[in-house]
Each structure stands twice: as structure tokens, then as C-alpha cells.
Amino acid sequence: MKGALRSAFFIALKDMKAYYFKPPNISWGMLFPLVFILAFYLRSPIDFAHLIPGLLSLSLLFSTTSMEAIVITFERMTGALERLMLYPVSVTTILLGKISGGACFGITVTVVFLLCLIIMFPLHLKNPLLFLASVVISSFTFSTLGAFVSVSVKQVFEAQTLANLFRFPMIFLSGVFIPVNSLPSIIKPIAYIMPLTYSIDSIKVSFGYEPQIMHPLLSLLVLTVFAFIFLELSVKILKSRMS
Amino acid sequence: MVKAHSIDDAVTVKELRKSYNTFSALDGISFSIRKGEVFGLLGPNGAGKTTTIKILSGISMPASGTAKILGYDVVNNPVMVKQNIGVVPETSNLYPELTCTDNLIFAGRLYGISTEKAKTGAKELLHIFGLEEKRNVLFGRLSSGMKRRLTVAASLIHDPPVLFLDEPTTGLDVMSARALREVIQSLKDRGITILLTSHYIEEADRLCDRIAIIVKGKIITIDTPEALKKSVRTEKAVDVKISPYTPFIEKEFSKMSTAVKYEKREEMFRFFIEDLDTFMSEFSAFIKGQSLSIESINTVSPSLEDAFVEITGLRREIMIQEKGGGK
Structure with missing residues (x-):
């Protein structure tokens, strides 16, 4: 177990060194959420503060999934992922390393955004511990989603396209702009099967809002279950593809 | 008939089979490699050489049959198998965005070597492979020959007793191929057991103690290069x-x-x-x-090429084609 975690750490470290500042990561991982934030701020500066928890969650989603789309798909294309299989590490360890790298990138991007927003707006983080837990768990969950998408396709652009298929409905249905409780009852079930919904809800609570779906700790538990499901699926798909 | 696993055998393969949909990549191959031996798998493209290496490396599962490295089963004990082998794949697939040193250190860390030992090992290997001056150069910026040498170096960072070389000189210029053959010869002198696949007959003749000729997933014969040549009925x-x-x-x-x-x-x-x-x-x-x-x-005297042509019934040109050359 210790050896597996150590290997996952080195894989994550290698990914950070090798890929983090590639142009697609910067554009999809940082610029896209930044543009979103600016667009909504310019549209309505007064109401903007209410959108901040959702936008922070959105930046986590985009930065982590974009990272995975690049790293995993690119390495499958070049044969570097097959090379990782030659080392005495399991497929789960390899993916954990990749996912951790993506999650770290997401956390970094989000913390940078948060600091910028704190400077610009009078933000009050009511529960920093819950905020931290939400950001870390959301990052890992979204990163596993990115891994699942990336192992399912062959090319980087296919990974981005497939990721958008998951990401864009989440933008509109997970409570970033419209609270989930205000959604028509026919659409609500869709919101409940989206991990972003639980991420936004727990982050909102950390900013002092009332929970809309469930207790934030339960939201974090649901996110963790999503992470396990995506990881397990990714491991199965990657194993069958590599074999 | 393959003999039972001997303590002197580093690799034993029995009735190994693998199919991709309807294509039979390996059709019940069996062979054993003695410790310290250089064993060649010689055959044209698509014969099953890379599939064999992938199964022995634990990254592809056989449909049936068994394969053991130093007594460890590749299916049941892949971690121990991977600890004991170094693999040089067909393509030089280290990380282009990392330097030569960082690539070797990364490989060492994943084999469970401490960072300090990995750094020392990387320095030694860069010296042995004549890449000291390139230690801080990105892998992606090396020439094909240097990339190949560094890929071989990365496979040796954990000092494995068994090494798999899949088409080690394919795509290299004459000088780089010659330099790499000298490296392989020096590894043989160090007592490392080597499984080498090649479609270059001359290379197999020069480097291997024994050669298995493989065609369409079947091993046709296994013998020393000299014995194979003697078996040829030439005028x-x-x-x-x-x-x-x-x-x-x-x-x-x-x-x-x-x-x-x-x-x-x-x-x-x-x-x-x-x-x-x-x-x-x-x-x-x-x-x-x-x-x-x-x-x-x-x-x-009859050459190994004469032997290959007579044994397999294939044309000489079949072996000259590079990977993907015919596509």
C-alpha cells in the first residue's frame, strides 16, 4: 500500500513536471473558467458574489478534466502509458497517480482564482475547513471523471469533445447559475446524478449559504462514491484496452 | 517437447497462445532461455515476436499456456516478474518533456529505488551509454540512436537479471545500430539473460547464442546459429x-x-x-x-539467411521489410 502510494506520488510529480504548462491545459484549464468569471461579473457585478461558489466549482471541473484529457490520452498515443505498465505498479496505482496530478492542478487553479476573488470582492468564507475538504474531494472526483473520459477514447480532441458532453450539461443543471431547487421537477433527477451538483452545494455551505440538497458531509460522501465508480470504470477500461 | 523448468532457466514458456479477434498471434509457442544466454526470436513482421514480449512483460494476458520468469508466473505474479526484468519496447517511449537524467530517475523511483540511489544509477548509466553530455537535454530532442540508448539505459536502472529487447536496432542508422549492438554484447558479458526479437538475420546471427525462428505465431525451430546454418542443404x-x-x-x-x-x-x-x-x-x-x-x-558457407529461407520457405525480402513498411 505504501509502495503503491509512493509510486502514485512519483507519477503525479512526473506529470506535473512534464505536462502542466502545455497550451491546451492553460487554455481549457485556466482561461475557460477565467473567461466565464469575467463574463458573469461584467454582466451583473452586483449579483456576482452569489455565483462565486458555483464558478469555483466549475473551475475545478474544467481544470481537472482538461488535465486528464491531455495527460492520459497523449501518453496512450505515444506509448508512454504502456511504458508505465512495464513498471511493477498496478493499473490502479498508475491511474491514481494521473488523477492526483490532475487534482493538484485543479486545486492550484481554484486557489489562485479564490485569492483573486478575495482581493476583488468582500468574500466571507464561513467554514474554511469544509471549503478545503470540498475543493480537495471535488478535485479528485472530477479528475477521476476526466480519467474515465480519457481512457474511453483515442485522441486528445476526442477526449475534450467527450468531456464537454459531460461538462456543458453540468454547467446549466448543477446549480452554478440556477439553484437546483428552482429547476423544473422533470430535470431535477438529472441534476442529482451530476457530481458538480454536490460539489457546488458543499462549497456554497462553506460560504454560509443553506444546503439545497443534503448535509454537506453527505454531499462529500456522494462525491467520494462518484470518484470510486469513475476510478473503477477507468481501471477496467484501461486494462481491457491495453491488453 | 519442452523440458521441465530447470533452475538454470531464466525464462520458460509453455504452449503460449494469444488471439486478437480471429487473428491467432501466438499459436502454442514453447521455449526456454538459460541464465546468461542471449536468445533470439527471429521472424518477419507480424510473426508474434512483440506479442511474446508483451506477455512475458506482464502487460498482455495470454489466452492459454504459461510463462515464467525466474520461476515467477507472468499472470499470477506480475509484480515480481516486472521487478526482475528490464524491457526495451519497440518504440523509444520515454518522456519527451523530461531530461535524460529525470527519465532515468523516474524509472528508478517506480522500481522502488531510493531517490539517491536512482540519481547515482542514472549517472552511471549515462556514463556507460555515452550520454553524459546529454544528461540535461530533453529526451524529445535526442537523435533516434541516443533515444534508443537511453531507453536501454532506463530498462537497466534497477539492475535486472533478465532483459527483453524488442527490435532494438529497427529504424537506426548504421553507426547507431552498430553502437547499440556493442552495448548488447557488453550486457551479455555482464551475465544478463537477454531475449532479443529481430527481423534482422545478421543481427541475430551476431548476438544470439540460440535462435528461435517464429512465423505466423508458431516456432518452427530452435537452435544455435551455427547448427541452423549446418542444417541447410546447400550445394x-x-x-x-x-x-x-x-x-x-x-x-x-x-x-x-x-x-x-x-x-x-x-x-x-x-x-x-x-x-x-x-x-x-x-x-x-x-x-x-x-x-x-x-x-x-x-x-x-551457408549463411543464417540461407538457413532461414530454407527452414521457413519464406522469401529473403520478407525479412528486409521494415515495420509498417508495407502499409
């Missing part, structure tokens, strides 16, 4: 260079009773004969009678 032949050369002389050759037939080969003539002594007596008299002189004369 005896002699290459002769005479001077001065005049075109009419060729007509006179047909009158010689000891030469079955002859061929003009660039500046030489190749005579296919039944008995060397009687041919030499007649040929000496013939040369004297024609007032000619012999510049050089050599008996011709």
Missing part, C-alpha cells in the same frame, strides 16, 4: 576472382566437368561443385592453360 560453392577477365572465358567454363554450374557475381564467379579437390585440380589446369591467374578463391 558446395567456391567464389573465384581471376585476372585478366575476358568475356569469352565464360564459355570455356562450361567445358569443365567438375563444376555443376557457375554464376557471374560482380567481379567474381561462383562455381557450384560436387568435390572441392577434383574441382581445384581441374580449375588450376584450366587457369594455367588459359594463361590466367587466380586473384582470390574462397569456399562459400
Whole structure:
């Protein structure tokens, strides 16, 4: 177990060194959420503060999934992922390393955004511990989603396209702009099967809002279950593809 | 019939089978490799060489059969197998965005070596492989030959007793290929067991202690290069260079009773004969009678290529094709 975690750490470290500042990561991982934030701020500066928890969650989603789309798909294309299989590490360890790298990138991007927003707006983080837990768990969950998408396709652009298929409905249905409780009852079930919904809800609570779906700790538990499901699926798909 | 696993065997493979949809990549191959031996898998593209390496490396599962490395089963104990092998895949697939040193250290860390030891090992390997000056250069910026050498170096960072080399010199220029062959020879001298796949007959002849000829997923024969050559039923032949050369002389050759037939080969003539002594007596008299002189004369031995062609029934050109060359 210790050896597996150590290997996952080195894989994550290698990914950070090798890929983090590639142009697609910067554009999809940082610029896209930044543009979103600016667009909504310019549209309505007064109401903007209410959108901040959702936008922070959105930046986590985009930065982590974009990272995975690049790293995993690119390495499958070049044969570097097959090379990782030659080392005495399991497929789960390899993916954990990749996912951790993506999650770290997401956390970094989000913390940078948060600091910028704190400077610009009078933000009050009511529960920093819950905020931290939400950001870390959301990052890992979204990163596993990115891994699942990336192992399912062959090319980087296919990974981005497939990721958008998951990401864009989440933008509109997970409570970033419209609270989930205000959604028509026919659409609500869709919101409940989206991990972003639980991420936004727990982050909102950390900013002092009332929970809309469930207790934030339960939201974090649901996110963790999503992470396990995506990881397990990714491991199965990657194993069958590599074999 | 393959012998039972011996303590002297580093690799044992029994009745290994693998299919991709309806295509049978491996059709029940069996062989064993003795410790310290260089064993070659020689065959044309698509014969099953890379599939064999992938199964032995634990990254592809066989449909049936068993494979063991130093007694560890590749299916049941892949981690121990991977700890004991170094693998140089067909493509030099280290990380282009990392430097030579960082690539080696990363490989070492994943084999569970401490960072300090990995750094020392990386330094030594860069020295051995003549890449010291490139230690801080990104892998992606190296020449093909250097990339290949670093890929071999990365496979040795954990000092494995068994090494798999999949088409190690494919795509390299003559000088780089020669340098890499020297490296392989030095690894053999260090006592490392090597499984080498190649579609270069000359390379297998030069480096391997024993060779398995594999075609369409089946091993046709296993023997030493010398024994394979001896098994070839070729006619005896002699290459002769005479001077001065005049075109009419060729007509006179047909009158010689000891030469079955002859061929003009660039500046030489190749005579296919039944008995060397009687041919030499007649040929000496013939040369004297024609007032000619012999510049050089050599008996011709069958090559491994001759053996391969006779054993497999394949054309020589099949082996010359590069990977993907025909696509």
C-alpha cells in the first residue's frame, strides 16, 4: 500500500513536471473558467458574489478534466502509458497517480482564482475547513471523471469533445447559475446524478449559504462514491484496452 | 517437447497462445532461455515476436499456456516478474518533456529505488551509454540512436537479471545500430539473460547464442546459429576472382566437368561443385592453360539467411521489410 502510494506520488510529480504548462491545459484549464468569471461579473457585478461558489466549482471541473484529457490520452498515443505498465505498479496505482496530478492542478487553479476573488470582492468564507475538504474531494472526483473520459477514447480532441458532453450539461443543471431547487421537477433527477451538483452545494455551505440538497458531509460522501465508480470504470477500461 | 523448468532457466514458456479477434498471434509457442544466454526470436513482421514480449512483460494476458520468469508466473505474479526484468519496447517511449537524467530517475523511483540511489544509477548509466553530455537535454530532442540508448539505459536502472529487447536496432542508422549492438554484447558479458526479437538475420546471427525462428505465431525451430546454418542443404560453392577477365572465358567454363554450374557475381564467379579437390585440380589446369591467374578463391558457407529461407520457405525480402513498411 505504501509502495503503491509512493509510486502514485512519483507519477503525479512526473506529470506535473512534464505536462502542466502545455497550451491546451492553460487554455481549457485556466482561461475557460477565467473567461466565464469575467463574463458573469461584467454582466451583473452586483449579483456576482452569489455565483462565486458555483464558478469555483466549475473551475475545478474544467481544470481537472482538461488535465486528464491531455495527460492520459497523449501518453496512450505515444506509448508512454504502456511504458508505465512495464513498471511493477498496478493499473490502479498508475491511474491514481494521473488523477492526483490532475487534482493538484485543479486545486492550484481554484486557489489562485479564490485569492483573486478575495482581493476583488468582500468574500466571507464561513467554514474554511469544509471549503478545503470540498475543493480537495471535488478535485479528485472530477479528475477521476476526466480519467474515465480519457481512457474511453483515442485522441486528445476526442477526449475534450467527450468531456464537454459531460461538462456543458453540468454547467446549466448543477446549480452554478440556477439553484437546483428552482429547476423544473422533470430535470431535477438529472441534476442529482451530476457530481458538480454536490460539489457546488458543499462549497456554497462553506460560504454560509443553506444546503439545497443534503448535509454537506453527505454531499462529500456522494462525491467520494462518484470518484470510486469513475476510478473503477477507468481501471477496467484501461486494462481491457491495453491488453 | 519442452523440458521441465530447470533452475538454470531464466525464462520458460509453455504452449503460449494469444488471439486478437480471429487473428491467432501466438499459436502454442514453447521455449526456454538459460541464465546468461542471449536468445533470439527471429521472424518477419507480424510473426508474434512483440506479442511474446508483451506477455512475458506482464502487460498482455495470454489466452492459454504459461510463462515464467525466474520461476515467477507472468499472470499470477506480475509484480515480481516486472521487478526482475528490464524491457526495451519497440518504440523509444520515454518522456519527451523530461531530461535524460529525470527519465532515468523516474524509472528508478517506480522500481522502488531510493531517490539517491536512482540519481547515482542514472549517472552511471549515462556514463556507460555515452550520454553524459546529454544528461540535461530533453529526451524529445535526442537523435533516434541516443533515444534508443537511453531507453536501454532506463530498462537497466534497477539492475535486472533478465532483459527483453524488442527490435532494438529497427529504424537506426548504421553507426547507431552498430553502437547499440556493442552495448548488447557488453550486457551479455555482464551475465544478463537477454531475449532479443529481430527481423534482422545478421543481427541475430551476431548476438544470439540460440535462435528461435517464429512465423505466423508458431516456432518452427530452435537452435544455435551455427547448427541452423549446418542444417541447410546447400550445394558446395567456391567464389573465384581471376585476372585478366575476358568475356569469352565464360564459355570455356562450361567445358569443365567438375563444376555443376557457375554464376557471374560482380567481379567474381561462383562455381557450384560436387568435390572441392577434383574441382581445384581441374580449375588450376584450366587457369594455367588459359594463361590466367587466380586473384582470390574462397569456399562459400551457408549463411543464417540461407538457413532461414530454407527452414521457413519464406522469401529473403520478407525479412528486409521494415515495420509498417508495407502499409
